[in-house]
Amino acid sequence: MYDQGPKRIRIDDALLEAKCPASRLPGRTRAPRSSLDRWKAVLDCITQWHVDGTPEDVSRIERDLLGAFDPVQRELCARAFRAWREHIGNEGVATFEPPWPSVTSEDGAHYLSAPIQVELTHDDGSVEHIKVKASSPTTEEERAIITLAAEDGVDYLEILLEPGQVDALPIDPARATAVVGALFTLARAERDREAEYRPGFHCWRCRRVSVCSRYPSLVGEPPPSGTPSVTLSKSTLAHLDQCPRRVAWKSLIHVPVPGDEEFGGPALAMGIGFHAAIATALVDDDPTGVMDAHAHGLPASERADFLGLWDAHLTLQQAEPAPVDITTTELSIGCTAPAPTPSGPTAVTFLGIADAAGREADGTPAVIEHRTTAARDLPHLEQELYAVAGSRAVGAERIAVHHHWLRAPLEEACTRRVFEPDDLTEAARALFDAATQIASWSREDATSAPHRVGAWCDWCPYRALCERHRN
Numbered sequence: 424m425y426d427q428g429p430k431r432i433r434i435d436d437a438l439l440e441a442k443c444p445a446s447r448l449p450g451r452t453r454a455p456r457s458s459l460d461r462w463k464a465v466l467d468c469i470t471q472w473h474v475d476g477t478p479e480d481v482s483r484i485e486r487d488l489l490g491a492f493d494p495v496q497r498e499l500c501a502r503a504f505r506a507w508r509e510h511i512g513n514e515g516v517a518t519f520e521p522p523w524p525s526v527t528s529e530d531g532a533h534y535l536s537a538p539i540q541v542e543l544t545h546d547d548g549s550v551e552h553i554k555v556k557a558s559s560p561t562t563e564e565e566r567a568i569i570t571l572a573a574e575d576g577v578d579y580l581e582i583l584l585e586p587g588q589v590d591a592l593p594i595d596p597a598r599a600t601a602v603v604g605a606l607f608t609l610a611r612a613e614r615d616r617e618a619e620y621r622p623g624f625h626c627w628r629c630r631r632v633s634v635c636s637r638y639p640s641l642v643g644e645p646p647p648s649g650t651p652s653v654t655l656s657k658s659t660l661a662h663l664d665q666c667p668r669r670v671a672w673k674s675l676i677h678v679p680v681p682g683d684e685e686f687g688g689p690a691l692a693m694g695i696g697f698h699a700a701i702a703t704a705l706v707d708d709d710p711t712g713v714m715d716a717h718a719h720g721l722p723a724s725e726r727a728d729f730l731g732l733w734d735a736h737l738t739l740q741q742a743e744p745a746p747v748d749i750t751t752t753e754l755s756i757g758c759t760a761p762a763p764t765p766s767g768p769t770a771v772t773f774l775g776i777a778d779a780a781g782r783e784a785d786g787t788p789a790v791i792e793h794r795t796t797a798a799r800d801l802p803h804l805e806q807e808l809y810a811v812a813g814s815r816a817v818g819a820e821r822i823a824v825h826h827h828w829l830r831a832p833l834e835e836a837c838t839r840r841v842f843e844p845d846d847l848t849e850a851a852r853a854l855f856d857a858a859t860q861i862a863s864w865s866r867e868d869a870t871s872a873p874h875r876v877g878a879w880c881d882w883c884p885y886r887a888l889c890e891r892h893r894n
Contacts, residue, residue, distance in 0.1 A: 429527055429528070429531055429532055429533050429534040430532065430533050430534070430610075431533070431534055431535075431536065432533050432534070432535050432606060432607075432609075432610045434535065434562070434564045434565070434606065435628065437606060437609045437610060438564075438609070438625075439625055439628055439629060440609075441609050441612075442621060442623060442625040443620060443621040443622070443623070443625060443626075443629070444619070444621070445619070445620045445621070445635070446625075446629045446630075446631065448631065449648065450631045450634040450645075450648045451630045451631055451634075451648055451649070452630070452631070452632075452633040452634060452646060452648065452649065452650045452651065452652035452770050453649060453650065453651045453652060454630065454652055454653065454654070455653055455674070455675045455676070455677065455866045456866075457496065457675065457676045457677055457866065457867060457869075458557060458676075458677040458679075460867075461492070461496055461499060461500050461503070461557070462555075462557045464488055464489055464492070464500050465500050465503045465504050465507075465555075465557075465584060466540060466555055467488050468481070468484050468485065468488050468489065468500070468504045469504065469507050469541070469555070470517075470519055471484050471487075471488065472484055472504075472507075472508070473513075473517040473519075477508075477513030481504070481508075484504075485497075485500075485501055485504065489501060493867075493868045493869050493870050494870065494892055495672075495676075495678070495869035495870060495888065495892045496676070496869050498888070498891070498892075499585075499678065499679070502584075502585070503557065503584035503585055504584075506582070506584045506585070506586075506587035507555075507582065507584065509587065510582055510587055510588070510589050511543070511553070511582060511589070514543075514545060514546075515543040515544055515545040515546070515551075516543070516544045517541055517542070517543055518541070518542040518543075518544070519540065519541055519542075520540065521539055521541075521542035521552060522539075523536040523537060523538055523539055524536065524537050524539065524552075524568055524569045524571075524572035524573065524574075524579075525537075525568065525572055526568050526571050526572050526603055528607045528610070529607075532610075532611075533607060533610045533611075535564075535568050535603060535606055535607075536568065537554075537561075537565035537566075537568040537569050537572075538554065538565075539552045539553070539554055539569075539579075540553065540554060540555040541553040541555065549576075549578070550576065550577045550578070551577070551578045551579075551580055552577055552578070552579050552580070553580050553581070553582060554579075554580070554581040554582070554592060555581075555582055555584065556581050556582065556583050556584065557583075557584055557585060557679065558583060558584070558585040558586075558679035559583075560581065560583060560590070561581050561592060563594065563602055564602055564603075564606060565592075566592050566593065566594045566599070567594060567598070567599035567600075567602035567603050568599075568603060569592045569593060570592075570593040570594050570595075570596055570599035571596070571599050571600065571603055573593060578591070579591065579592040579593055580592060585679045620635065620636065620637050622635075622637045622755035622756075623753075623755050624755070624776070626638075626755055626774060627654065627774070632652075632654055632772055632774070633645070633646055633650070633652040633654070633759050633770035633772045634646060634648065634759075634770075637755070637756075637757075637816075638756075638757040638758055638759050638772055638773075638774065638812075639758055639759065639815050640758070640759045640760070640761060641758055641759065641760045641761075641811070641851050641854065641855055642760075642761055645759065646759065646761045646768060646770040650761070650767075650768060650769070650770045651767075651768075651769045651770070651866065652769065652770040652771070652772065653674050653675055653769065653770075653771055653772070653861065653862075653866075654674070654771075654772045654773075654774060655670070655674045655771065655772070655773055655774070655861070656773075656774055656775070657773065657774070657775040657802065657804075657805050657808055658802070659673050659674055660773055660802075660803065660804055660805075660808065660857065661802035661803045661804070661805060662803070662879070663803055663804070663857055663860070663861075664803040665803075665875060665877060665879045666874055666875045666877070666879060666880075666883070667860070667864070667872040667873050667874070667875070668872045668873060668874040668875075668885070668889060669874075669879075669883055669885060670861065670872070671861075671864045671869070671871070671872030672869060672872075672885050674861070675861075675864060675865075675866050675872075676866075676869045678869065678885060678888070680884040680885070694795040694796065696717070696721075696729070697729060697732050697733075697793075697795055698778060698793060698795075699717075700713065700714055700717035700729075701714070701733070701736065701752075701778070701793060702752040702753045702778065702779075703752075704733075705749050705752050705779055706749070706750075706751065706752055711733075714729075714730070714733045715730075717729070718730050718733075732795055732829045732830070735829040735830070735836065736793070736827065736829055738833060739827055739829070739833065739836045739837060742833055743825075743836075743837045743839075744839075745783045745784070745787075745789075745823065745839060746783070746784070747779070747781045747782065747783055747789045747791055747823075747825065748781045748782055748783075748784075749779045749780070749781040749791070750780065750781040750782070751779070751780050751781070752778065752779045752780075753776055753777075753778070754776070754777040754779070754780045754790075755774065755775075755776055755777075756774075756775055756777055756790075756809070756812040756813055756816050757772060757773050757774040757775055757808070757812050758772070758773055758808070758811055758812045758815065758851075758854065759771065759772040759773075760772075760773075760854055760855045760857075760858035760859075762855065762858040762859040762861070762862035763859065763862070764862050764863065768862075769858075769861075769862035771857075771858035771861050771862055773808050773812070773854060773858075775805070775808055775809060775812065777790045777791065777792065777809060777813070778791055778792050778793045779791040779793070780813065783823060787819075787821055787822065787823050787841070788813060788814070788817050788819045788821075788822050788823070789822065789823040789824070789825055790809040790810075790813045790822070790823075790824050790825065791825045791826075791827060792805070792809070792824075792825065792826045792827065793827050793829060794826060794827060794828045794829060794830075795829055795830065796830070797830050799828050799831055799835070799838075801826065801838065804853060804854065804857060806824045806826075806840055806842075806850075807850035807851075807853050807854055808854060809824045810822050810824050810840075810842040810846070810847060810850050811847060811850050811851050811854060814842065814847055820843075820844045820847070821841065821842065821843055821844070822841070822842050822847070823839055823840070823841045823842070824839070824840050824842065825837060825838070825839050826838040826839075869892075870892065874889055874893060
């Protein structure tokens with residue numbers, strides 16, 4: 424038999440399979456691809472610009488190659504195209520799709536490669552290989568491959584078109600060797616196709632999340648392979664009753680938001696740190712020791728606040744009428760609604776990471792959400808999502824959903840709602856209605872979802888872009 428040569432490792436698939444072997448099982452749905460379509464269109468603009476001799480007037484290029492997009496996405500593409508012209512410029516001769524850097528395993532069975540889109544050769548003979556990225560930096564895995572496979576005398580760079588910055592790609596060679604070695608080890612590992620499902624944060628990267636048994640269909644059977652799909656977090660779903668456009672731009676159109684962290688600030692950082700710490704503490708034999716260890720590494724100005732939240736939790740744990748015996752933390756739960764559209768069903772999957780779960784004294788399963796903000800507004804459909812997904816996960820007809828407000832007075836610190844069978848039916852109907860609304864929006868047209876103006880606009884990361892396209 425002829426030698427087939429080394430097999431290429433798909434990095435994302437290998438990393439995902441290591442976390443959840445079931446991710447390799449059959450069944451795939453079609454997620455929105457607006458961001459990919461925009462990236463390809465921008466790369467086409469860049470290519471044509473160089474072919475045309477890098478003209479100052481790019482109106483014809485944008486008209487020809489971006490004209491099919493709606494006004495919002497056309498602006499995003501034009502902005503990304505402008506970033507290339509401003510940060511890379513017109514110096515040098517551009518060659519597109521140069522050979523990709525690659526590394527082969529010692530046994531010759533597998534190889535890894537990292538895509539490079541542009542080679543620039545300057546008048547002085549220097550050469551740059553440039554990776555064109557939309558808004559997410561190149562992964563450490565691809566940087567490691569480029570580091571080990573780099574050609575002498577070639578500079579390897581990435582350009583982030585949004586917000587527009589150029590960085591070097593290579594990393595420390597010792598780290599690169601370790602990262603590449605770990606990937607080859609994963610490729611050699613034997614994984615059982617029937618292995619257990621291991622849900623977690625990595626579910627967001629899985630192409631079969633809408634058919635996964637851990638996120639069951641509200642109508643019984645999972646959607647068929649190839650069904651159009653969209654995945655929403657509980658935090659995105661919470662905006663549905665405020666502004667549909669914000670939900671659509673986040674989940675369907677994938678409008679980039681550079682510097683997303685600025686919409687949270689220190690309070691968000693504290694909340695994230697506290698949630699990570701308490702998730703470990705609640706299933707540890709020495710929970711207070713765990714929290715003290717986390718607090719020790721904080722600045723003095725934050726330590727008291729951190730420990731104050733923990734004290735509030737302990738007090739509430741002793742005082743609430745229906746305390747929960749916690750058995751797990753950071754529990755991934757969700758459900759899928761195959762919503763009807765004129766062209767067929769769209770699978771809308773709602774995902775949530777419950778802070779904790781367990782059972783009340785009478786055996787009622789319970790889901791707990793810890794809240795570290797001063798506001799005590801229940802997010803839209805969050806209780807319904809936790810109730811429906813949680814009840815189906817454990818096969819229960821009754822479930823309690825707790826929200827613990829750790830900055831509230833003790834008498835107001837727990838919002839507990841028990842869902843009986845009729846409540847669960849109504850909650851599932853509310854989620855299905857939300858899915859139907861979401862499925863009615865175009866996956867290609869950013870203007871199809873209506874906008875609503877309100878106080879929430881002040882904190883919306885899309886505000887400036889939205890205001891330019893409200894007519």
